[in-house]
Amino acid sequence: MSAPAETIWAGTKAPSLAEIEALADAAFAALPEEFRTLCVGLRIHVDDFPDEETLTEMGCESEFDLLGLFRGVGLAQSGEVVSGQMPNAVWLYRRPLLDYWAEHNETLGHLVTHVLVHEIGHHFGLSDDDMAGIEAAADPLETPQA
Structure with missing residues (x-):
């Protein structure tokens, strides 16, 4: 006999910034090696929400509109690092990720992997099909639940 749902969830907290970062690190480590070496x-970075400047720049109506963001110079643009240039970075936004996760039928690990691959994909100028292939290679057993 399993425990009642209220008992199972009574002590559960939303994942912290550090826990989302650990999911992102694990997702990155699972990406194909040739993909990671290009990164x-x-x-x-993991923050609760995007800052006001980012929300304005991206045309967001709500702080929940953006799950992640790539900042930097992508390989598709120039690929060459310029002196004084900030390093390429991906931001994942914890609260919008958790909000999306609560509304959809997929695991949090799959969602973090999907957003991470999508944002890194901007670095390479990849198509959605390319990104889906990389995502599948990262964890072929991890699929969204129907």
Whole structure:
């Protein structure tokens, strides 16, 4: 006999920034090696929400509209690092990710992997099909639940 749902969830908290970062680090480590080697120097940041400047720049109506963001110079643009240039980085936004997760039928790990691959994909100028292939290679057993 399993425990009642209220008992199972009574002590559960939303994942912290550090826990989302750990999911992102694990997702990145699971990406194909040839993909990761092209991401040398890429930094992954996790914040609760995007800042006001980012929300304005991206035309967001709500702080929940943006799950992640790539900042930097993508390989598709120039690929060459310029002196004084900030390192390429991906931001993942915890609260919008958790909000999206609560409304959809997929695991949090899958969602973090999807957003991370999508944002890194901007670095490479990849198509949605390319990104889906990389995502599948990262964890072929992790699929959205129907």
